[in-house]
Amino acid sequence: MKAGSGKGVKICLVVSAVLIAIVLLFVILGFTVFKAKHPITTVDSVTLKNLDVNLDILRLRVDLNVTLNVDASVENPNKVGFKYSDSTALLNYRGKLIGEAPLPAGEISSDETKGFNLTLTIMADRLLSDSQLYSDFTSGTLPLNTFLTISGKVNILGFIKVHVVSSSSCDFAVDISNKTVGKQECQYKTKL
Structure with missing residues (x-):
């Protein structure tokens, strides 16, 4: 035995x-x-789609309608797909939220870069009480900022799930006289 x-x-x-x-x-x-890597969110371009400005000198007020096309992309450097939830791209004027565009949930495959074409329209009613708008208008430039955050999960080997948040913030100025977007300065951040 x-x-x-x-x-x-x-x-x-x-x-x-x-x-x-x-x-x-x-x-x-x-x-x-299969180590989880940071998705890279990039604002590729910001173009001015529409700019209508009317100056009301009697009331010292500027009526403004601005629509921007924002081309952004998210690169997934992982060897596995990245699923992200609904998100929103934000448009700010001097720290004040003045516009937003939805970004529907989806998935980005491994080693893929997915592009997003967003249309941001300024909510003019949020600017009517801002005293700096008049001085920015008379100076000829309108300082704006776009902020985009994508949050999701990377699934590694089928059982390890890593939560990822990737964001980008871009400052730029709209030249009112020739209706163009000036130089952008962007900052990117990712948290695992």
């Missing part, structure tokens, strides 16, 4: 060693090849 029980122990040790090796292989792959 001793010879049979030794054979069972050897089989148990071999099976255990193979299982440990497989688990170690998955852990090593999870922390190297």
Whole structure:
């Protein structure tokens, strides 16, 4: 009976060693090849679609209607897909929210860059009480900012889920006289 029980122990040790090796292989792959990387959100361009400005000198007021086309992209450098939830692109004037555009939920495949074409329209009623708008209008430039955040999950090896938030903030100025968008300065941030 001793010879049979030794054979069972050897089989148990071999099976255990193979299982440990497989688990170690998955852990090593999870922390190297399939390691979660930051999605990169980029504002590729901001173009002026529409600009209507009327100056009311008697009331020292500017009536403004601005529509911007914002081309943004999200690059997924991971070896697995990135699923993101509904989001919103925001348009700000001197720190005040003046416009937004929805970004519907979706998925970005591994090593894919997905482009988004967003249309942002200024909510003029939010600007009517801003005293700086009149001085910006008379100076000829309108300082604006776009802010885009995408939040989602990267699924690694089918059982490891990593939550990821990627955002970009771009400052730029609209030249009122020739209706063009000036130089952009963008900052990008990603949290795993």
